Amino acid sequence: MSAPVAEQHKSEQLKAYQTAVLLTRSGNEWATVCYFYAAYRAARRAFNLDSRLDSDAAARAVNPRLSASSRHVDFHNGHPSRGPGVNDIVRFLYPAIATKYELLHAKSVEVRYRTGLIGVTIEETRKLADDIIRELTRLGPQ
Amino acid sequence: MAEIIDGPVMAEAVGVTSAGYLGGAETLRSLNVVVYPVEQRAVVWAGLRDTSLDAQLAAVAAFAEVRECYLDELEVELRFGEPDEPTSDRATAKAMELTR
Numbered sequence: 001m002s003a004p005v006a007e008q009h010k011s012e013q014l015k016a017y018q019t020a021v022l023l024t025r026s027g028n029e030w031a032t033v034c035y036f037y038a039a040y041r042a043a044r045r046a047f048n049l050d051s052r053l054d055s056d057a058a059a060r061a062v063n064p065r066l067s068a069s070s071r072h073v074d075f076h077n078g079h080p081s082r083g084p085g086v087n088d089i090v091r092f093l094y095p096a097i098a099t100k101y102e103l104l105h106a107k108s109v110e111v112r113y114r115t116g117l118i119g120v121t122i123e124e125t126r127k128l129a130d131d132i133i134r135e136l137t138r139l140g141p142q
Numbered sequence: 143m144a145e146i147i148d149g150p151v152m153a154e155a156v157g158v159t160s161a162g163y164l165g166g167a168e169t170l171r172s173l174n175v176v177v178y179p180v181e182q183r184a185v186v187w188a189g190l191r192d193t194s195l196d197a198q199l200a201a202v203a204a205f206a207e208v209r210e211c212y213l214d215e216l217e218v219e220l221r222f223g224e225p226d227e228p229t230s231d232r233a234t235a236k237a238m239e240l241t242r
Contacts, residue, residue, distance in 0.1 A: 044205025078209075079217040080182055091206065099203045106221060108201065118222045 006048045013041035013133070020129070024122050029111045031122050035129035036108035039101060043090050046136045047071045050093060063092040076105060097135045106127045147215065149179040156218065157213050160186045163204045169197070183217045187225050194214050196220065 020034035048071060052058050059066035070089050080087040087105060091098035107125050112115055117125070157175040164170055172189035186208070191199055205220040212218050 031184075059218060076217055077217050078213070080214055088209075098206075099199050102206075103199055103202045106198075109221065111231075114223070114226055119190070122197050124195050 002048060003022050009045035009048060013038045013045065016041060017129070017133075020126070024126060027122070028120060029116050030102075032111050032117060032125040033108045036104045039129045039132040040086065040106055042133045042136045043086055043101065044074070044095075046094070046139065047073075047089060052093065059117045066092055069084050094136065094139060097132045100128045101132050104132065147177070147179045147182065149177045152179070152184065152216065153177040156184050156186060156208070156212065156216070160188070160205070160208050163207045164188055164201055165204070169201075172224060176225055177216070181217075182215065183219070184212070185219050185221055185225075187221050187223060189223060193222070 016034045017038040020023050020031045020038060023029075023031035023034060047053055048054075053066070053068055053071040056067045057069055059070060065084050066089065067083075070084060073084065073086055075082070075085045076087050078084040084092070087098075087102050088103045094101075104125060107117060107120060107128075120121060153175045156177065157173060161170065161177065163174055164173070169191055169234060171191050172187070174187040175184060176187070177184045186205070188201060190201060201222075202220065208217050208220075
């Protein structure tokens with residue numbers, strides 16, 4: 001566990017969220033990308049502070065695919081050659097918000113690489129981010 | 143080194159699995175699977191009949207089971223809508239046929 005790293009994630013989370021709010025006010029769908037990155041930073045912060053990732057044994061007790069090094073994973077999707085990604089680790093450690101997290105990731109991909117959000121509004125993606133961040137904050141040390 | 147997977151065979155398998163977990167023709171207007179054999183990666187494109195937030199959350203939750211099925215073989219990603227890139231050099235399954 002590293003408090004400076006956790007603080008860095010918190011700082012980046014707040015910056016991403018503030019940018020998202022500004023973009024939301026102008027109706028810009030890139031707000032969703034920033035909401036996702038705020039949630040991503042909140043997840044990385046939670047990993048950093050989660051005592052279940054303090055050792056390989058503790059991590060494997062949660063899921064055999066987790067290890068202490070899962071704390072440092074920075075890619076989104078798991079892959080056979082490199083193990084679980086952030087999306088998977090969120091699912092293993094925080095199942096209550098995993099579906100919302102994965103959907104928010106998918107929505108950010110739609111904005112970044114495609115023609116925009118399908119079927120949901122910017123405000124709905126904000127609500128996803130709020131739910132995720134609230135739950136991750138509630139679970140972890142402050 | 144991992145053996146390179148058979149793209150068309152894997153696309154069909156992932157399509158059948160995905161169609162099953164995502165609810166078949168009742169919930170899907172279309173389902174396409176693009177497999178990238180060298181990268182050990184597949185993208186499942188789900189065209190949902192109901193694109194509301196709740197329906198998309200349900201699809202994501204169900205898709206976690208698909209990902210588990212191919213854990214040791216592929217990175218499997220769910221996207222909504224239709225493929226928007228040329229797919230001629232990849233193995234593609236047009237999976238409405240797979241929901242029969």
